Amino acid sequence: MAEDNKEPRIGVFVCHCGTNIAGSIDVTAVKDYAQTLPGVTIADEYQYMCSTPGQSKIKAAIADYDLTGVVVAACSPRLHEPTFRVATQEGGLNPFRFEMANIREQNAWVHMHDRKAATDKAKDQVRIAVAKARLLEDLIPKSVPVEKAALVVGAGIGGIQASLDLGSAGIPVTLVERWPTVGGRMSQLDKTFPTLDCSQCILTPKMVDVGRHPMIDLKTYTEVESVEGYIGNFDVTLRRRARGVLTPEEAEARGIVGGGCNGCGDCEEVCPVIKSNEFEMGMAPRKAIYIFHAQVMPLLYTIDFDSCVKCGLCIEACGPDKRAIDLDMVDTFETVKVGTIILATGYDLIPIEGKREWGYKQFDNVITGLEFERLICASGPTVGHLIRPSDGATPMKVAFVLCAGSRDNSGGVAKPYCSRFCCMYSLKHAHQIMEKIPGAVPYLFYMDIRAFGKGYEEFYYRVQDEGAKFIRGRVSNIQEDVQTKNLHVFAEDTLLGRPVDLECDMVVLAAAIQPKADADSLRQMFGISKSQDGWYLEAHPKLNPCGTTTAGIFLAGVCQGPKDVPDTVAQAEGAASAASIPIHMGQVDLEPYFAVCIEEKCAGCGMCTNLCPFGALDLVDREDGTGNGKVMRVTEAKCKGCGTCGGFCPGGAIKMQHFTSEQIVGQIDAFLLEGEQ
Amino acid sequence: MHEYAFFLGCIAPNRYPGCEASAIKTSAKLDIDLLPLKGASCCPAPGAFGAIDLRVWYAMAARNICLAEDMGKDIALICNGCYKSIYEVNEKLKHNDDLRDGANEVLAEIDMEFKGSIDVWHLIELYYDPKICGVEKVRNSVTHPLTGTRIAPHYGCHLLKPAKERHFGDSENPMWFEELIEALGAEPIQYRNKMQCCGAGGGVRGYDLTQALDITNEKLINIEEVGADALTEFCPFCQLQYDRGQLEIAEKFGKTYNLPVLHYNELLGLAQGMSPDELALDLHGVDCKPFLEKIL
Numbered sequence: 001m002a003e004d005n006k007e008p009r010i011g012v013f014v015c016h017c018g019t020n021i022a023g024s025i026d027v028t029a030v031k032d033y034a035q036t037l038p039g040v041t042i043a044d045e046y047q048y049m050c051s052t053p054g055q056s057k058i059k060a061a062i063a064d065y066d067l068t069g070v071v072v073a074a075c076s077p078r079l080h081e082p083t084f085r086v087a088t089q090e091g092g093l094n095p096f097r098f099e100m101a102n103i104r105e106q107n108a109w110v111h112m113h114d115r116k117a118a119t120d121k122a123k124d125q126v127r128i129a130v131a132k133a134r135l136l137e138d139l140i141p142k143s144v145p146v147e148k149a150a151l152v153v154g155a156g157i158g159g160i161q162a163s164l165d166l167g168s169a170g171i172p173v174t175l176v177e178r179w180p181t182v183g184g185r186m187s188q189l190d191k192t193f194p195t196l197d198c199s200q201c202i203l204t205p206k207m208v209d210v211g212r213h214p215m216i217d218l219k220t221y222t223e224v225e226s227v228e229g230y231i232g233n234f235d236v237t238l239r240r241r242a243r244g245v246l247t248p249e250e251a252e253a254r255g256i257v258g259g260g261c262n263g264c265g266d267c268e269e270v271c272p273v274i275k276s277n278e279f280e281m282g283m284a285p286r287k288a289i290y291i292f293h294a295q296v297m298p299l300l301y302t303i304d305f306d307s308c309v310k311c312g313l314c315i316e317a318c319g320p321d322k323r324a325i326d327l328d329m330v331d332t333f334e335t336v337k338v339g340t341i342i343l344a345t346g347y348d349l350i351p352i353e354g355k356r357e358w359g360y361k362q363f364d365n366v367i368t369g370l371e372f373e374r375l376i377c378a379s380g381p382t383v384g385h386l387i388r389p390s391d392g393a394t395p396m397k398v399a400f401v402l403c404a405g406s407r408d409n410s411g412g413v414a415k416p417y418c419s420r421f422c423c424m425y426s427l428k429h430a431h432q433i434m435e436k437i438p439g440a441v442p443y444l445f446y447m448d449i450r451a452f453g454k455g456y457e458e459f460y461y462r463v464q465d466e467g468a469k470f471i472r473g474r475v476s477n478i479q480e481d482v483q484t485k486n487l488h489v490f491a492e493d494t495l496l497g498r499p500v501d502l503e504c505d506m507v508v509l510a511a512a513i514q515p516k517a518d519a520d521s522l523r524q525m526f527g528i529s530k531s532q533d534g535w536y537l538e539a540h541p542k543l544n545p546c547g548t549t550t551a552g553i554f555l556a557g558v559c560q561g562p563k564d565v566p567d568t569v570a571q572a573e574g575a576a577s578a579a580s581i582p583i584h585m586g587q588v589d590l591e592p593y594f595a596v597c598i599e600e601k602c603a604g605c606g607m608c609t610n611l612c613p614f615g616a617l618d619l620v621d622r623e624d625g626t627g628n629g630k631v632m633r634v635t636e637a638k639c640k641g642c643g644t645c646g647g648f649c650p651g652g653a654i655k656m657q658h659f660t661s662e663q664i665v666g667q668i669d670a671f672l673l674e675g676e677q
Numbered sequence: 678m679h680e681y682a683f684f685l686g687c688i689a690p691n692r693y694p695g696c697e698a699s700a701i702k703t704s705a706k707l708d709i710d711l712l713p714l715k716g717a718s719c720c721p722a723p724g725a726f727g728a729i730d731l732r733v734w735y736a737m738a739a740r741n742i743c744l745a746e747d748m749g750k751d752i753a754l755i756c757n758g759c760y761k762s763i764y765e766v767n768e769k770l771k772h773n774d775d776l777r778d779g780a781n782e783v784l785a786e787i788d789m790e791f792k793g794s795i796d797v798w799h800l801i802e803l804y805y806d807p808k809i810c811g812v813e814k815v816r817n818s819v820t821h822p823l824t825g826t827r828i829a830p831h832y833g834c835h836l837l838k839p840a841k842e843r844h845f846g847d848s849e850n851p852m853w854f855e856e857l858i859e860a861l862g863a864e865p866i867q868y869r870n871k872m873q874c875c876g877a878g879g880g881v882r883g884y885d886l887t888q889a890l891d892i893t894n895e896k897l898i899n900i901e902e903v904g905a906d907a908l909t910e911f912c913p914f915c916q917l918q919y920d921r922g923q924l925e926i927a928e929k930f931g932k933t934y935n936l937p938v939l940h941y942n943e944l945l946g947l948a949q950g951m952s953p954d955e956l957a958l959d960l961h962g963v964d965c966k967p968f969l970e971k972i973l
Binding site for chain 2: 355356480481483
């Protein structure tokens with residue numbers, strides 16, 4: 001280990017990254033320049049510094065030149081800082097005696113056609129990194145215990161699968177769902193492609209499992225209120241919305257033995273308030289006291305207090321034995337402590353009425369794919385009989401508009417990305433109408449059919465053989481015949497090169513999907529990032545698709561980007577596995593970037609304690625035996641190293657480890673003075 | 678009082694003097710003063726000129742804009758075709774140095790220069806804009822409401838499209854013109870393919886009259902389907918196509934509609950109490966009497 005008072009001896013290693021860096025930067029010139037910088041003992045270059053030989057160079061140089069610090073000029077520290085820290089450590093130095101200059105993402109890739117400027121900038125970057133490396137200190141990471149419990153947000157198929165995996169691995173899980181029942185979007189679907197299993201039939205066993213799993217604490221009609229803490233030690237406050245109905249357990253706790261809701265539905269029959277049922281996409285009614293459908297989990301009624309008139313008829317109907325209804329119930333809050341969190345919050349359809357040319361919400365017989373699911377589903381509002389909303393007639397010619405708002409750069413409600421499951425469900429819909437309505441013909445207007453999954457292409461051929469018509473062209477306009485309420489679908493058939501005017505009975509828009517309306521506020525609560533399109537951002541698109549850039553928080557399902565059921569389940573299992581690792585390890589190392597109080601400088605003024613956004617600072621009595629005055633103390637596990645206190649402290653008594661004032665000033669000087677001292 | 682240089686165009690003064698008269702008289706009641714733009718030429722017609730030589734189109738339109746620049750007033754106009762020429766050339770020359778230099782080279786021969794100092798507006802958008810006038814003000818100016826009439830709106834193409842180069846938002850199924858019609862006490866009706874072209878624009882009428890009338894005929898069928906007492910637009914060229922076009926359709930296709938066609942300014946004039954004579958409605962091809970009988 002290097003000693004702190006030793007003269008700095010820095011090794012600089014410049015990476016070619018094949019031609020990623022060397023293609024735009026004169027690597028040798030950067031290396032030669034580094035060799036001239038004060039404190040640099042050895043400078044070297046290599047094709048791939050992250051490779052085993054590259055790392056060996058670092059280790060060898062530390063031994064050969066008795067280095068005190070290492071600088072690698074290569075890619076983003078997000079990618080390889082851990083790699084080089086390990087190499088530095090294996091060479092015999094403290095791993096925090098390593099500094100990285102990002103000359104790839106922040107240089108070579110943005111200045112691809114200006115070699116001289118890129119090379120000059122790389123020299124600046126290396127000089128700045130060396131300035132910091134000269135002042136780096138040994139740091140020891142703190143490890144903190146990890147709470148053996150996990151939180152899963154959202155109980156669609158993704159959240160259900162993740163919870164079941166975690167629970168079966170012996171980890172206590174709190175599963176939170178906003179709706180009164182688990183199941184999510186998948187429970188709204190009729191059949192699943194390409195196997196045509198009934199969606200509910202394959203989902204309900206899992207819904208039941210999640211409800212009765214001994215390790216899973218299912219909290220429906222509950223939302224996340226606030227999140228505090230960090231990996232291993234999250235404190236999550238949940239808002240249990242007032243449901244107005246007691247479970248048998250809650251009833252027993254109130255001394256009503258054998259009472260509580262048994263799902264009999266007597267209350268629903270007498271309730272005089274009628275609202276539209278959101279589970280049925282508004283195509284069926286529900287009462288103010290309701291369940292969405294027969295297979296809800298838990299089987300427990302819910303009162304919609306926004307529409308309940310508190311007439312009390314339901315209390316009468318429920319009777320004195322069960323006494324399950326409490327019209328005075330209010331929201332309650334509870335805090336759960338968990339080690340890791342999985343977000344599985346799903347999606348909504350875009351407001352496709354914003355594509356005015358297709359007439360959704362203007363013309364009765366233009367519906368969305370999700371509405372089609374409910375209309376074709378045996379447990380749906382029409383008991384599985386597909387009908388036209390305008391007159392209840394059976395549609396014989398149905399047009400399907402694929403990429404309705406997906407892969408569409410026209411702005412407004414449209415999305416540039418592919419929503420990934422619409423091709424396949426539209427093929428499934430085509431199959432279903434041909435199966436259920438003899439003689440019915442589906443017309444699919446498409447750009448490309450993206451049948452990418454296992455068995456999908458085969459399903460595409462099957463639907464073609466069954467007689468579905470495919471028209472390659474985007475729909476420009478849909479018009480309604482005011483008398484018949486039939487629809488004219490206009491497009492260009494780009495294979496035949498001629499315009500199409502198809503009169504049909506019904507149009508199904510395969511509407512694009514988008515993150516939930518409150519996805520952004522939830523994201524900020526959990527402190528994770530989003531990608532440009534609004535979906536939650538994974539830690540790495542290829543190599544870490546379940547993680548986020550916030551340690552301890554993982555993603556499952558469509559909240560991270562459009563995906564179908566198989567992909568959602570796969571990602572959920574991946575997220576469960578990833579979320580279980582810190583829990584099984586029992587502890588995690590925290591980066592030692594916390595604030596440190598220099599007690600001899602601290603005046604005990606306490607200004608910093610109020611500034612800290614994380615409540616990590618306290619004023620305590622001095623322990624020097626004098627009993628004189630106070631001193632600030634840092635709770636390291638709470639400190640996130642933001643630097644607010646360090647920047648503010650009037651006495652300069654707070655040191656931000658790894659980002660000390662000396663280090664930062666040194667970097668600024670190195671940049672502005674161009675190496676002059 | 679908001680003052681504008683009034684760009685007349687060709688069709689209004691030559692074919693439908695009522696469009697010109699009603700524009701000046703109705704806007705005066707809405708605190709908009711349309712000042713004569715002296716020396717103005719044809720806009721020039723975007724289809725006919727633009728399709729043949731864009732440089733001519735830019736230079737001629739720029740000359741008209743220069744006249745208003747000299748007055749120090751924004752331009753207001755009442756024709757979608759004029760709007761395309763004058764508005765679009767103004768925007769293009771403002772933002773494209775090469776085009777501006779090219780136009781100014783031509784203008785230099787007559788000692789003029791395009792400076793880019795004014796904006797161009799369609800009178801209908803000034804009526805709709807609450808900062809200038811607004812629907813409520815239009816409603817309050819009505820003394821003879823058109824109660825009980827069903828009126829089909831026609832937006833025309835050049836005002837709204839290409840949507841990316843305009844500022845009217847939704848161009849697929851806009852509803853703001855309906856608000857202005859409703860403000861007159863009339864019922865705006867919806868019909869199939871409302872946003873389809875009248876058939877005339879882009880030089881189609883000049884190039885292939887039968888094709889142009891075929892499009893017009895389809896629009897008229899769609900309007901007949903839901904029933905209307907009149908059609909209104911804010912473009913004299915659309916008006917020509919629907920109005921004279923009905924006579925041509927009767928001749929060529931043997932189909933008669935007798936659907937009166939009125940510029941919005943003419944409708945507004947009637948609602949503000951102007952007489953049919955003042956609006957020269959007798960010069961319309963289709964007899965407006967059945968409509969007038971409903972409201973007078």
